[in-house]
């Protein structure tokens with residue numbers, strides 16, 4: 001496995017692999033790799049011949065400079081983990097390599113980006129879409145892998161790929177959880193012992209929502225109220241949003257329908273966590 005810093009070297013490696021007839025898998029990351037990322041890489045390893053990951057803390061998707069500064073950066077440990085699951089190439093560019101002075105083009109999207117995460121983090125999805133589009137252009141993967149924990153991000157990226165006729169297949173794989181249910185996230189390292197315990201309220205509130213649906217409740221107002229009350233019972237938790245939406249356009253629902261997803265974003269102390277759960281399986 002090799003770690004390269006430039007677009008030119010990355011293209012050279014990927015093109016050589018393609019010239020050998022190899023299919024290319026790609027897992028974009030911001031590093032601080034955990035089991036969630038590794039599960040995507042294992043899938044890529046199984047399904048494609050040449051597996052590339054990117055490790056790039058993308059400044060354009062952070063609306064809070066303190067959050068950007070605090071984001072964990074641990075390339076050496078990341079490289080060891082990636083090597084362990086059989087990654088072929090790590091692309092770890094600098095900010096200047098990805099955003100040279102004078103670049104003025106961004107990728108943006110309407111509607112889907114305006115709610116939930118988009119409403120709470122202005123500019124976030126514009127930064128995500130721009131970097132993912134650039135990475136797709138650099139790596140030209142056959143399949144790219146994303147985690148379902150970032151449900152809205154995955155929906156937005158799928159929409160971008162379809163709208164812009166990108167010839168990449170987007171695969172979205174299940175959220176990987178700690179044994180007690182907390183969704184794995186690079187941000188979990190910031191949680192103190194007490195915060196870690198209270199962070200479980202996201203998963204528990206989602207599970208409560210699903211239980212209510214399983215028991216026959218369909219009124220999203222009632223379900224959301226109960227989920228919020230559950231989260232508010234944790235003194236360190238501050239809700240950004242709790243919502244039930246359709247899985248494609250992420251529009252708010254009044255009555256739960258098959259496939260609908262509950263989305264939560266909660267600050268636990270200074271750490272902002274998101275999670276989601278499908279409430280009712282599609283028939």
Ligand code: PAF
Nearest residue numbers: 028029030058128131150
């Ligand atoms: O999900 C992430 O880690 C990031 O948003 C991504 C897709 C790597 C783009 O920077």
